[in-house]
Amino acid sequence: MKASAPGLRWGIEQRLEFIEFRLFWEGGVNRADIRGFFGVSVPQASNDLSHYQEVAPGNMLYDKSLKRYYASDDFKPKYLVPDANHYLMQMVATDPSPFTATDSWVSQPVGFATIPQPRRAIDPSMLRKLLNVIRTEQSVEIRYQSLNSEKPKPQWRRITPHAFCFDGMRWHARAYCHDRHAYRDFLLPRISGLRNTAEPGKLADKDSAWHEIYHLKLKPHPKLSEEQQKAIASDYGMKDGEFEIPMRLALLFYFRKHYLGLDYKEHEKSPQQQHIVMADPDSVRAAQARADALPKE
The missing domain is CATH 1.10.10.10 (Winged helix-like DNA-binding domain superfamily/Winged helix DNA-binding domain)
Known part of the structure; x- marks a missing residue:
């Protein structure tokens, strides 16, 4: 601003x-x-x-x-300093599920602090073009830098994007990849160019992993004492020793990766360090297999 x-x-x-x-x-x-x-x-x-x-x-x-x-084609902002991260976070605020600042009735907040996170650079011009591609339901070629060892240099890839997702640390474009014939997530900071819009591939309605809501069941680490398990259950408002977190199936990978240390080996970790474990890891494995048969970009 x-x-x-x-x-x-x-x-x-x-x-x-x-x-x-x-x-x-x-x-x-x-x-x-x-x-x-x-x-x-x-x-x-x-x-x-x-x-x-x-x-x-x-x-x-x-x-x-x-x-x-x-x-117009000659548009030059006079009041606005285009900021891709600011736009994306405003978009998050339109989601009715999370608690946002606009829901707060607090008038006299006391001191508080949050852990800062490194901010990834997203080109506003690129994001603006990508938004238009999504709204017009087109496909587009993106110049994308994968960290796959087989692709050390940026490659042009055709995608049909339909949404954005935030994994708690990074923003991705959710899109149908015309090369892989599958829905993939593409990190926005790694998109360095767009060109050649065309007819779309598969649209959002075919992305079953995006539309399916998976309920991840969690419980206290079984090696905690009975009183410690009760404390953890109280922390998370558990009922009958378990609680569920609903999420899009497409985001399950990121949740396990970034939160609570859920790597299928959490039962083997020290209960004093790993307080929460998956209640039904076999179900999670099966869900993850449905979500992404191919590795992440």
Whole structure:
């Protein structure tokens, strides 16, 4: 976000930045978008669009058939500093399942801290193009750097992307890979170019691992004492000594990799270090086999 422009009230500038955000990331904007988000009147929304045209001439064009403004080819942000990570985290905030800051009623928070994570660089221009490919249900060639030893240099690969997923550390594009004939996850920071959009391959409706919700059952480490197991059960709100975490089957690999040390050998680890184990590892193995017969990129 850029510094406030002189002579503008914050409310107006916020709406102008909103217009620019929608133009850049969402492909277009209209009066209903402004009214719906800010609760302003129809005349005010019209004035905001006219004002934006005055302060950023040539940035947007009007489609009479759709009654919607869209970004011109010469679009240059005036209020917005495009940030791919910021957009993706705003997208996460639209998910109704996680608890987000907008749900909080806290007015006087006390001191707190979170563990910082290294931020992966994602090209906003690349992400913007990829978003358009998804929205228009096309395929596209991506210049992708795999860490597979057989592909030490970036390769052009055709994919049909349909969603994004966050594994707690990194953002991926979920897509049908035309080379492997399977759904794969492609790390966004490793995509260095896009070209040649075309007809799609398989779309989202065929991605069974994406649509299936798997319930991972967890329980306290059996080698903990009875009282320690009760403490762990209380920590996680377990019922009858177990609890379930629902997730997309396509994300099961990442959950096991990044959280709770679930590597099928957790039962062999010290219970003082490994508090939680899988209650039904055979079921998890079978689910994982369905999710990804091919290795991750």
